[in-house]
Amino acid sequence: MSAFSTAGMMPHGHCYLWDPGLVRLHVASDVLIAGAYLSIPFTLAYFVRRRRDLPFPWIFLCFGLFITACGATHVMEVWTLWHPDYWASGLVKAFTAAVSLTTAVLLVRLMPKALALPSPQDLSESETRFRVLLESAPDAMVLVDGGGAVCDLNSQVERLFGYARGELLGRPVELLMPERFRQGHVAHRAGYFGEPRQRPMGAGMELFGRRKDGSEFPVEISLSPLKTGRGAFALSAVRDISARKETEAALRRSMADADAAYKELETFSYSVAHDLRAPLRKIDAYSQALLDDYGGRFDAQGTDFLQRLRRASQTMAQLIDALLNLARVARAEPRREEVDLGALARSVAEGLREGDPARKVELVVADGVMVQADPRLLKDVMENLLGNAWKFTGRRPRARIEFGVLRGPGPAVYFVRDDGAGFDPAYARRLFSPFERLHRPGEFPGSGIGLATAQRIVQRHGGRMWAEGAVNRGAAFFFTLEPEGER
Amino acid sequence: MSGQPILLVEDDEDDVLLMRRALERCGVANPVVVARDGVEALDCLFGAGPRPAVRPAVVLLDLRLPRIDGFEVLRRLRADRRTRLQPVVLLTSSNEERDRADGYGLGANSYVRKPVDFNEFSAVVAQFGAYWLGINEPPPVPDPG
Ligand code: HEM
Numbered sequence: 043m044s045a046f047s048t049a050g051m052m053p054h055g056h057c058y059l060w061d062p063g064l065v066r067l068h069v070a071s072d073v074l075i076a077g078a079y080l081s082i083p084f085t086l087a088y089f090v091r092r093r094r095d096l097p098f099p100w101i102f103l104c105f106g107l108f109i110t111a112c113g114a115t116h117v118m119e120v121w122t123l124w125h126p127d128y129w130a131s132g133l134v135k136a137f138t139a140a141v142s143l144t145t146a147v148l149l150v151r152l153m154p155k156a157l158a159l160p161s162p163q164d165l166s167e168s169e170t171r172f173r174v175l176l177e178s179a180p181d182a183m184v185l186v187d188g189g190g191a192v193c194d195l196n197s198q199v200e201r202l203f204g205y206a207r208g209e210l211l212g213r214p215v216e217l218l219m220p221e222r223f224r225q226g227h228v229a230h231r232a233g234y235f236g237e238p239r240q241r242p243m244g245a246g247m248e249l250f251g252r253r254k255d256g257s258e259f260p261v262e263i264s265l266s267p268l269k270t271g272r273g274a275f276a277l278s279a280v281r282d283i284s285a286r287k288e289t290e291a292a293l294r295r296s297m298a299d300a301d302a303a304y305k306e307l308e309t310f311s312y313s314v315a316h317d318l319r320a321p322l323r324k325i326d327a328y329s330q331a332l333l334d335d336y337g338g339r340f341d342a343q344g345t346d347f348l349q350r351l352r353r354a355s356q357t358m359a360q361l362i363d364a365l366l367n368l369a370r371v372a373r374a375e376p377r378r379e380e381v382d383l384g385a386l387a388r389s390v391a392e393g394l395r396e397g398d399p400a401r402k403v404e405l406v407v408a409d410g411v412m413v414q415a416d417p418r419l420l421k422d423v424m425e426n427l428l429g430n431a432w433k434f435t436g437r438r439p440r441a442r443i444e445f446g447v448l449r450g451p452g453p454a455v456y457f458v459r460d461d462g463a464g465f466d467p468a469y470a471r472r473l474f475s476p477f478e479r480l481h482r483p484g485e486f487p488g489s490g491i492g493l494a495t496a497q498r499i500v501q502r503h504g505g506r507m508w509a510e511g512a513v514n515r516g517a518a519f520f521f522t523l524e525p526e527g528e529r
Numbered sequence: 530m531s532g533q534p535i536l537l538v539e540d541d542e543d544d545v546l547l548m549r550r551a552l553e554r555c556g557v558a559n560p561v562v563v564a565r566d567g568v569e570a571l572d573c574l575f576g577a578g579p580r581p582a583v584r585p586a587v588v589l590l591d592l593r594l595p596r597i598d599g600f601e602v603l604r605r606l607r608a609d610r611r612t613r614l615q616p617v618v619l620l621t622s623s624n625e626e627r628d629r630a631d632g633y634g635l636g637a638n639s640y641v642r643k644p645v646d647f648n649e650f651s652a653v654v655a656q657f658g659a660y661w662l663g664i665n666e667p668p669p670v671p672d673p674g
Contacts, residue, residue: 319622323644323647323650324543327550327647330648331647359645
């Protein structure tokens with residue numbers, strides 16, 4: 043304590059020789075300075091409290107402390123006029139010096155950051171940029187604050203919802219949705235501010251907007267959080283999806299129509315099969331009964347007529363069966379399994395050879411052609427293609443039929459090629475219409491439904507079928523079993 | 530065996546006549562009882578009023594019938610203890626019908642798809658006749674010229 047003793051020292055007033063005017067001048071000035079200095083921190087504190095968004099609030103604390111210390115030195119000035127506590131007043135000064143120095147250094151260090159702060163002019167420029175962006179967005183944009191009030195919007199909102207800008211600013215965003223959602227939505231959006239992130243709103247839900255006139259329309263909304271100096275906001279982009287919904291509904295309707303049409307076709311082909319075959323069966327049976335029971339009374343021509351009658355009814359039965367098969371195939375859902383196409387081709391060709399062993403046909407079949415397809419349906423395809431090749435090489439003393447595969451960048455292309463009668467390439471497309479026949483009826487047997495059926499099967503697998511050929515130069519049928527884009 | 534009747538459930542006059550002819554051709558001598566619809570068939574098999582139930586060697590059952598169709602007749606036969614094991618041959622007009630019957634899992638003993646060719650039909654009848662009625666010698670089927 044003795045080190046800080048001021049015993050024997052004189053109060054500062056002695057320096058002024060206690061001149062009443064001079065003492066009063068110093069006292070008044072110091073008191074006013076101290077009063078002013080000590081009031082400044084309160085104002086600063088008030089400012090900081092009100093402007094929560096202030097950058098670097100700690101520098102205000104430094105200033106507050108610094109100015110309080112300065113004020114304290116002036117209080118000490120007054121005190122020492124009468125009391126020679128020069129150590130105490132010196133220590134207060136030293137403290138003030140420390141605080142001032144610290145503040146000065148921190149202020150220098152802060153300068154680059156402070157300079158980087160946007161000026162009010164910058165701010166208004168960025169505001170403008172934000173508005174331009176908002177306006178240029180294709181969607182109706184609504185900016186909503188943490189309390190759910192609309193803070194900004196673009197003209198798309200006015201157009202979509204039928205409100206004027208002024209009617210929405212400051213109003214709850216719930217104004218824009220049907221009443222039944224409003225109450226729940228207040229909680230929804232409050233929840234959003236608890237976990238704000240860019241995401242679609244109500245993903246998987248049917249959302250609706252409500253116009254000023256009360257009409258509703260389906261919408262899609264995406265939310266983005268927006269944190270600014272003035273607090274947290276959410277920006278919602280509202281898109282009217284009425285047109286898309288209508289298209290979807292129309293698509294669903296036409297699919298239902300197609301479904302109904304298919305069902306009808308199914309019933310129809312079933313009746314055709316059933317009801318058209320029954321009379322044919324009877325025609326054949328009674329013709330046979332005539333032959334069995336009255337055969338002796340017919341001459342050769344009468345017997346021949348009856349035989350022709352029976353053949354005609356059987357041909358018609360085959361046609362009906364082929365048509366029925368086409369209808370079945372057209373709606374079949376292929377079940378995919380691994381199928382050895384080469385083996386399938388070989389077994390079908392063997393069947394053809396057995397049916398006509400006298401023919402000289404060289405068969406070339408590629409091995410190891412494995413595909414993922416419906417085995418039953420593919421058997422139909424191979425029977426049709428190889429059957430055709432067999433049929434249209436019928437006039438050749440020696441014929442060659444080939445099954446193979448072409449592998450390129452796209453899906454594998456399978457083919458059946460022959461060196462038979464061929465066809466006019468101008469008719470290549472018509473080959474695949476049911477009942478289409480490019481040869482005279484007597485020339486080659488068959489109904490012409492087979493190729494239509496084969497093409498339909500391939501299409502049901504996602505592939506396509508086409509033909510190449512020339513008159514008397516043979517024909518080649520190509521097909522794929524998967525869509526072009528895949529693989 | 531030849532005394533036990535065959536129950537033919539068929540509504541079409543011509544088909545009844547042609548089936549009789551086919552059976553005759555194959556040398557089946559069993560009497561043929563004809564039911565014109567599903568109700569008659571069930572009355573016949575389960576008995577109705579004073580008439581006792583008929584226990585046929587085999588039921589030849591058409592699928593498309595008035596009142597109660599063939600699917601339903603077969604379902605009821607299989608559901609009843611007395612007729613659960615009754616041999617039933619379905620007469621189908623199309624493969625679809627057969628597919629449907631299979632789909633129902635109704636438990637037919639056999640299917641005959643009525644072919645358009647009467648000679649083929651006779652051959653099929655001879656086959657099931659041989660199996661269900663024990664005819665050993667199907668008569669020669671005339672060569673379909
Ligand atoms: C920017 C402010 C908005 C915020 C933060 C917000 C937030 C939400 C949240 C969190 C949900 C619950 C579903 C989910 O979590 O995805 C929701 C539902 C919904 N919002 Fe918003 N939304 C805003 C603006 C809008 C606007 C402008 C509309 C109308 C045009 C709207 C209409 C709806 C509707 C109809 C639902 C479904 C309510 C229900 O099914 O109960 N929202 N919103």
